[in-house]
Amino acid sequence: MGERTEHTPLERTLQLVGDRWSILIIRAALRGVRRFDDFAADLGIARPILTKRLTRLVEGGVMAKDPYQEHPPRYEYRLTPAGVALSPALVALIRWGEHHLADGDSPIVLVHGPCGTELEQGFWCRTCATTFGPTAIRAQSATTQPEHDSAQRDRTGP
Amino acid sequence: MGERTEHTPLERTLQLVGDRWSILIIRAALRGVRRFDDFAADLGIARPILTKRLTRLVEGGVMAKDPYQEHPPRYEYRLTPAGVALSPALVALIRWGEHHLADGDSPIVLVHGPCGTELEQGFWCRTCATTFGPTAIRAQSATTQPEHDSAQRDRTGP
DNA sequence: GGTGTGGGTTCTGAAGCGGAACTCGGTGGG
DNA sequence: CCCACCGAGTTCCGCTTCAGAACCCACACC
Numbered sequence: 001m002g003e004r005t006e007h008t009p010l011e012r013t014l015q016l017v018g019d020r021w022s023i024l025i026i027r028a029a030l031r032g033v034r035r036f037d038d039f040a041a042d043l044g045i046a047r048p049i050l051t052k053r054l055t056r057l058v059e060g061g062v063m064a065k066d067p068y069q070e071h072p073p074r075y076e077y078r079l080t081p082a083g084v085a086l087s088p089a090l091v092a093l094i095r096w097g098e099h100h101l102a103d104g105d106s107p108i109v110l111v112h113g114p115c116g117t118e119l120e121q122g123f124w125c126r127t128c129a130t131t132f133g134p135t136a137i138r139a140q141s142a143t144t145q146p147e148h149d150s151a152q153r154d155r156t157g158p
Numbered sequence: 159m160g161e162r163t164e165h166t167p168l169e170r171t172l173q174l175v176g177d178r179w180s181i182l183i184i185r186a187a188l189r190g191v192r193r194f195d196d197f198a199a200d201l202g203i204a205r206p207i208l209t210k211r212l213t214r215l216v217e218g219g220v221m222a223k224d225p226y227q228e229h230p231p232r233y234e235y236r237l238t239p240a241g242v243a244l245s246p247a248l249v250a251l252i253r254w255g256e257h258h259l260a261d262g263d264s265p266i267v268l269v270h271g272p273c274g275t276e277l278e279q280g281f282w283c284r285t286c287a288t289t290f291g292p293t294a295i296r297a298q299s300a301t302t303q304p305e306h307d308s309a310q311r312d313r314t315g316p
Numbered sequence: 317g318g319t320g321t322g323g324g325t326t327c328t329g330a331a332g333c334g335g336a337a338c339t340c341g342g343t344g345g346g
Numbered sequence: 347c348c349c350a351c352c353g354a355g356t357t358c359c360g361c362t363t364c365a366g367a368a369c370c371c372a373c374a375c376c
Contacts, residue, residue, distance in 0.1 A: 008255075009252050009253075009254075009255030009256045009259060009266070010181070010182070010185060010248070010251055010252045010255055011182070011255075012255050012259045013251045013252070013254055013255035013259060014178065014181060014182070014251070016259070018176075018177075018178055018181065019176075019177075019178070019363095020172060020176050020177070020364090023168070023172060023176065024168070024169070024172070027168060030292065035322075035323085036322070036323050036324070037321085037322060037323070040323095045365090046364070046365045046366060046367090047323085047324070047325085047366090047367095048324085048325075048326085048364085048365085048366095049363090049364065049365075050324095051323085051324065051325080052363095060259075061258065071373075071374085072321085072322075072372070072373045072374065073323095073372085073373090074321095074322060074323075075322095075323080082254075082258040084292060085254060085257070085258060086250075086254055087291075087292035087295075088246075088250040088253075088254075088279050088280070088281075088292075089247055089250035089251045089254060090168070091250075091281065091292070091295065092244075092246040092247035092249075092250050093168055093171045093172070093247045094166075094167050094168045094171070095167075095246075096167075096171055096240075096243060096244055096246075096247060097166075097167030097168055097169075097170050097171035098167045099243070100219065100240040100243060101167060101170045101171060101174070101218075108166075108167065108297055108298065108299050108300060109297075109298060109299075109300045110295050110296070110297055110298075111295070111296050111297075111298045112281070112283035112285070112286060112290060112294060112295070112296075113294045113295060113296040114286065114294065115283060115285050115286050116296075116298065117283050117284055117285040117286070119281045119282065119283060119295065120281070120282045120283075120284060121246055121279070121280070121281055121282065122246070122279070122280075122282060123246075123249065123270070123277045123278070123279055124277065124278045124279065124280060124289075125270035125273060125275050125277060125278075126275055126278060127270070127273050127275040128270060128272065128273050128275070131282075132270060133245075134188070134242065134245035134246075134249070136270060136271045136272065137245075137249065137268050137269070137270070137271060137277065138268070138269050138270075138271040138274075139266055139267070139268055139269075140266065140267060140268075140269045140274065141266055142266060142267045142276075177332090178333085179333095193353075193354090194353070194354050194355070195352090195353060195354075198354095203333095203334090204333065204334045204335065204336095205334095205335090205354085205355070205356085206333085206334085206335095206355085206356070206357085207332085207333060207334075208355090209354085209355060209356080210332095229342075229343085230341070230342045230343070230352085230353075231341080231342085231354095232352095232353060232354075233353095233354080
């Protein structure tokens with residue numbers, strides 16, 4: 001049996017959200033869906049699978065299960081900050097589908113809300129003050145300097 | 159039998175690469191793996207599954223199957239430009255795993271090759287010359303004005 | 317006290333996945 | 347000429363996961 005303890009970050013990420021539904025659940029949550037039945041209706045997912053996926057996402061820190069009323073104890077599932085941090089991945093997948101899987105029936109694009117311009121997504125180096133493509137990416141151990149707090153936040157850009 | 163013809167870009171993307179192996183196959187291809195047996199050995203994937211995944215990725219335009227020698231006819235699988243265009247999604251998933259699924263054993267980060275600074279990834283609006291977070295994203299039809307549901311509820315900050 | 321609602325759990329099949337063994341064309345060595 | 351070998355799959359079998367529908371249960375409302 002597979003003793004591969006999925007050691008790379010990508011493998012661990014895919015263990016958590018790399019199935020057919022988790023990403024769609026997260027997208028629904030980003031749109032404001034919170035309750036079990038709303039997820040089920042919105043996604044068309046089988047309810048037992050939804051139970052399992054939500055449980056796994058909660059255990060993985062992507063979502064949180066909070067009571068929203070007491071007496072009939074009812075819960076809602078919200079994205080944690082870690083869950084919201086998956087947005088760039090979602091957006092990348094959506095954009096890729098838009099540009100490379102167009103069926104001609106629904107040309108929908110993601111835009112910057114305030115101005116309506118189609119958004120772009122790229123890699124940005126703070127030091128060089130430049131954007132760059134995938135060929136300039138290198139993986140590197142961070143043992144010497146555990147600088148983990150970079151977080152893509154609203155900034156003024158390149 | 160789900161007759162849902164997966165109409166949104168995200169659903170179509172996940173139909174193609176939203177299984178347990180496709181993303182890992184694409185990562186291996188980005189690292190230079192090209193041949194059937196090399197994929198099998200590198201990933202530890204069962205060979206019948208690898209056959210199916212490679213076939214689907216070729217049909218989906220993500221990879222191309224080209225002969226690399228004639229007389230014993232042998233083929234290699236390369237990423238197409240569309241396949242390389244999935245890099246931002248891969249990088250987003252890798253970075254998320256690095257930052258939110260750290261097990262303390264392998265702190266590896268992605269850096270800008272030339273200078274070694276950890277890369278950032280964000281949404282960029284050419285018109286406003288600014289980067290922004292997920293709450294400022296809106297989905298909009300590319301042909302007409304924004305009639306597609308605003309797709310965004312109020313959320314706590316990113 | 318019956319009905320409705322939200323949030324699940326049990327039951328079935330039907331897919332998909334994993335492992336090993338087998339096939340098939342061609343090549344190279346003895 | 348014969349046999350081993352290599353790359354690229356395909357078959358066969360067993361196990362795990364998924365999908366669908368039905369069912370359960372605690373409570374609230376009428």
